[in-house]
Each structure stands twice: as C-alpha cells, then as structure tokens.
Amino acid sequence: MTSARDTFWRRLRWPLISVVLTIALAASRVAVNPRFYFADDTERGSFGQWWSLGEHLSRGTLPILDPSAWQGGNYFAEGQWGILSPVTWLIGLTAYVTPDAALHVTAWKILFLAIFAIGMYLICREFGASRPWAALAATLAPAAGFTVYMDAASWSTGLFDSCLLPLVWWTLRRAVEHGKSPIPLVITSFTLVTFGYVFGVIVLVVLLVETLVRHIVLRDRVRILRTLAASAWGGLWTIVVYLPAMMTSAVTTRSEAPYENTGFLNADISDLFSSASPLTVATIQSFEGAMTSGPLVYIAWILPLLPLFLPIPRANVTRLLPVWIYGAFALAFIIAPSDLG
Structure with missing residues (x-):
C-alpha cells in the first residue's frame, strides 16, 4: 500500500x-x-x-x-x-x-x-x-x-x-x-x-x-x-x-512612436527555423548592430522531435486550444512590424 x-x-x-x-x-x-x-x-x-x-x-x-x-x-x-x-x-x-x-x-x-x-x-x-x-x-x-x-x-x-x-x-x-x-x-x-x-x-x-x-x-x-x-x-x-x-x-517620445518595421529587435520567419539550435545566431538587429551575438530565437532542442508525436489525438487538440491561441498570438507579435506605437 x-x-x-x-x-x-x-x-x-x-x-x-x-x-x-x-x-x-x-x-x-x-x-x-x-x-x-x-x-x-x-x-x-x-x-x-x-x-x-x-x-x-x-x-x-x-x-x-x-x-x-x-x-x-x-x-x-x-x-x-x-x-x-x-x-x-x-x-x-x-x-x-x-x-x-x-x-x-x-x-x-x-x-x-x-x-x-x-x-x-x-x-x-x-x-x-x-x-x-x-x-x-x-x-x-x-x-x-x-x-x-x-x-x-x-x-x-x-x-x-x-x-x-x-x-x-x-x-x-x-x-x-x-x-x-x-x-x-x-x-x-x-x-x-x-x-x-x-x-x-x-x-x-x-x-x-x-x-x-x-x-x-x-x-x-x-x-x-x-x-x-x-x-x-x-x-x-x-x-x-x-x-x-x-x-x-504627449510630452514624451511616446507621442512620436511610429508604426513601421525597422527590423530592430525583430525576428523574421526564416529565423524561426533555427529555434531548435542553441548555437545559431539569428538575424535580429539590436544595439550591437545588424546581428546579435546570441541565440535569441532558440526555444528548445526537442522541437525537431515533434513529428514523432503526430498525429495529435483530437481530445488533446481541443484541450490545448488556449495554448494554440496563445502561440498564434506570440508568433504574430514576433513577426509583426518592429514599431507598433
């Protein structure tokens, strides 16, 4: 017992x-x-x-x-x-x-x-x-x-x-x-x-x-x-x-914030393909210049193993609906224009 x-x-x-x-x-x-x-x-x-x-x-x-x-x-x-x-x-x-x-x-x-x-x-x-x-x-x-x-x-x-x-x-x-x-x-x-x-x-x-x-x-x-x-x-x-x-x-630089894409601290879709590598430097412009010396888009080394778990049972897809929505929002925010006001 x-x-x-x-x-x-x-x-x-x-x-x-x-x-x-x-x-x-x-x-x-x-x-x-x-x-x-x-x-x-x-x-x-x-x-x-x-x-x-x-x-x-x-x-x-x-x-x-x-x-x-x-x-x-x-x-x-x-x-x-x-x-x-x-x-x-x-x-x-x-x-x-x-x-x-x-x-x-x-x-x-x-x-x-x-x-x-x-x-x-x-x-x-x-x-x-x-x-x-x-x-x-x-x-x-x-x-x-x-x-x-x-x-x-x-x-x-x-x-x-x-x-x-x-x-x-x-x-x-x-x-x-x-x-x-x-x-x-x-x-x-x-x-x-x-x-x-x-x-x-x-x-x-x-x-x-x-x-x-x-x-x-x-x-x-x-x-x-x-x-x-x-x-x-x-x-x-x-x-x-x-x-x-x-x-x-109105009396700060916030009033001048534009809506544009300068590429500053902004990833693109191609960068996301390196999200399983902790050793890859992405093309993200920052204070260091056009390339930032760090794996900023790295998520987890386990990502390439995801196909092993497919297909995902329908019950799990439904249960994870909040995660899919959160993930979609995060992806949109990442690849959106760098300056959003």
Missing part, C-alpha cells in the same frame, strides 16, 4: 528536479562570467532604480515626483520603477543594503528563473502533461535564448514578467476553470501588473480574452462571471500603473 509520504515524494520529485536543474544551469553561466546577470540595462538602470527605491523605503517614503531629476523624475509615469510592487520593494531594500551589487542581482534573477520552472511545471500539468514531460518543459523554458541572453542578462522587468506568467496562467485556470480559491490569482496577477512592464500585461489580456470568449461560446455563465471578475481586478491595477504614462505621453 502506498503511504502518504511516498505519494508526496512522487508529486514533489519531478518539479524539484526541474528547479534544481534550472538553478544549476543558471549558476553555470555565472561560473563562466561572474557578471552575466549584471549587464547592460540591469547594470546601468535597474540596480540604480532598486537602490534608490530602497533608500526611499528605508526612510518610510516612496519616490513619486522629483523635478530635479530632469527627464526621469515622474516615477509614476515610468511603471518599471515598480513603486506599487511589494516584490520590487523587497528587491530595492536588499539592493540598498547589499555589499555586492552583482551578487545581489544574480541571486534575485536565479530565484525568478526557479519560479519560472515551477510555473511551467504547473501549467503543463494543468494541460495534461505527465510529470516527467512537465518537468522537461519546466527545465527547457527558462533556458530559452531570449530569456537567457536578453531578459536574464539585461532586461530585469522583462525577466520578472516572463518568469511569473506561467504561474499567473495556472492560477487563472485554477480559479476560473476549477472554481478554486481566487486568492492565488489575485496575488500573482497583482504582482505581474505592478512590475510595470507592459508586455506581461498584454499577454495577460490575451489569456483573459481567450478564456472569456471560450466560455461565452460554451454559454458557461459561471465561468464567464469568474473571468470578468479576474479581468476587473487586473484591469483596475493596470489603470493605476499605466494611466500616468498614457496621460503624460
């Missing part, structure tokens, strides 16, 4: 393996380059913001407006300061007291990559993956090229959004589809929005709209109401965080 302890270990071991492997991979990059996670925007911007936020918090205040800070003193209009995010407050307070900026940043970013692995494991299990396959996906996702070489190395708020999003999606399905406590969704969605990075919010809107439309088609009134409640909560915080930026856009 299986004991409760054996059952608990069976459930825990696969997500634990994925988290341990994720942390090991993340730490191995530091062994090669101790400042891997302390590069570019993190070094020049994020850590300084966190340190300043920590300084304000240590005095019992929040930075709201500082006219002497030239173009960067309207803190509410720059959501990425995260002045409404308790998680960012904690990062700021620890930044303020840390004796080693690079070590501080590294520890936080590896922690978020571990959260990414946990969230991926849970959302894969939610969509019917077995524990070993869910653990594999949870290990591969935080090692994707753009996550590692752009978000983890430089764009901190982008990393935070990417790492938290699977967990937000899981809590959304847990609350809406299964009728369980909405408190985890309330916490995770609030955290995602208050990080202040708009792309995570855009994806959250896509997930909410897909959920709402699907249940409207199914005429499931209970789940429609649950989705509307979740949307209202996230929407209200989105207004609080982003309305100041929208209202001040």
Whole structure:
C-alpha cells in the first residue's frame, strides 16, 4: 500500500528536479562570467532604480515626483520603477543594503528563473502533461535564448514578467476553470501588473480574452462571471500603473512612436527555423548592430522531435486550444512590424 509520504515524494520529485536543474544551469553561466546577470540595462538602470527605491523605503517614503531629476523624475509615469510592487520593494531594500551589487542581482534573477520552472511545471500539468514531460518543459523554458541572453542578462522587468506568467496562467485556470480559491490569482496577477512592464500585461489580456470568449461560446455563465471578475481586478491595477504614462505621453517620445518595421529587435520567419539550435545566431538587429551575438530565437532542442508525436489525438487538440491561441498570438507579435506605437 502506498503511504502518504511516498505519494508526496512522487508529486514533489519531478518539479524539484526541474528547479534544481534550472538553478544549476543558471549558476553555470555565472561560473563562466561572474557578471552575466549584471549587464547592460540591469547594470546601468535597474540596480540604480532598486537602490534608490530602497533608500526611499528605508526612510518610510516612496519616490513619486522629483523635478530635479530632469527627464526621469515622474516615477509614476515610468511603471518599471515598480513603486506599487511589494516584490520590487523587497528587491530595492536588499539592493540598498547589499555589499555586492552583482551578487545581489544574480541571486534575485536565479530565484525568478526557479519560479519560472515551477510555473511551467504547473501549467503543463494543468494541460495534461505527465510529470516527467512537465518537468522537461519546466527545465527547457527558462533556458530559452531570449530569456537567457536578453531578459536574464539585461532586461530585469522583462525577466520578472516572463518568469511569473506561467504561474499567473495556472492560477487563472485554477480559479476560473476549477472554481478554486481566487486568492492565488489575485496575488500573482497583482504582482505581474505592478512590475510595470507592459508586455506581461498584454499577454495577460490575451489569456483573459481567450478564456472569456471560450466560455461565452460554451454559454458557461459561471465561468464567464469568474473571468470578468479576474479581468476587473487586473484591469483596475493596470489603470493605476499605466494611466500616468498614457496621460503624460504627449510630452514624451511616446507621442512620436511610429508604426513601421525597422527590423530592430525583430525576428523574421526564416529565423524561426533555427529555434531548435542553441548555437545559431539569428538575424535580429539590436544595439550591437545588424546581428546579435546570441541565440535569441532558440526555444528548445526537442522541437525537431515533434513529428514523432503526430498525429495529435483530437481530445488533446481541443484541450490545448488556449495554448494554440496563445502561440498564434506570440508568433504574430514576433513577426509583426518592429514599431507598433
């Protein structure tokens, strides 16, 4: 007879393996380059913001407006300061007291990559993956090229959004589809929005709209109401965080944002054919020039094995409908014009 302890270990071991492997991979990059996670925007911007936020918090205040800070003193209009995010407050307070900026940043970013692995494991299990396959996906996702070489190395708020999003999606399905406590969704969605990075919010809107439309088609009134409640909560915080930026856009460069394709940080369809290779540099123009020295479109080495699992049973296709819609949106966003206003 299986004991409760054996059952608990069976459930825990696969997500634990994925988290341990994720942390090991993340730490191995530091062994090669101790400042891997302390590069570019993190070094020049994020850590300084966190340190300043920590300084304000240590005095019992929040930075709201500082006219002497030239173009960067309207803190509410720059959501990425995260002045409404308790998680960012904690990062700021620890930044303020840390004796080693690079070590501080590294520890936080590896922690978020571990959260990414946990969230991926849970959302894969939610969509019917077995524990070993869910653990594999949870290990591969935080090692994707753009996550590692752009978000983890430089764009901190982008990393935070990417790492938290699977967990937000899981809590959304847990609350809406299964009728369980909405408190985890309330916490995770609030955290995602208050990080202040708009792309995570855009994806959250896509997930909410897909959920709402699907249940409207199914005429499931209970789940429609649950989705509307979740949307209202996230929407209200989105207004609080982003309305100041929208209202001040007329006096910033945001008012001049065009709709065009300059190729900057923009992949094309041919680049996607290298998404299974962690060694291929794509033709993505960035601050480095016409070619970026990193496998930015790498997704997972397992992709070429996909035909082995075809044809996919119809029941699985139906179950994965939200994943297909999310994937289609992501693909459209990737190959869309580089500047969308």
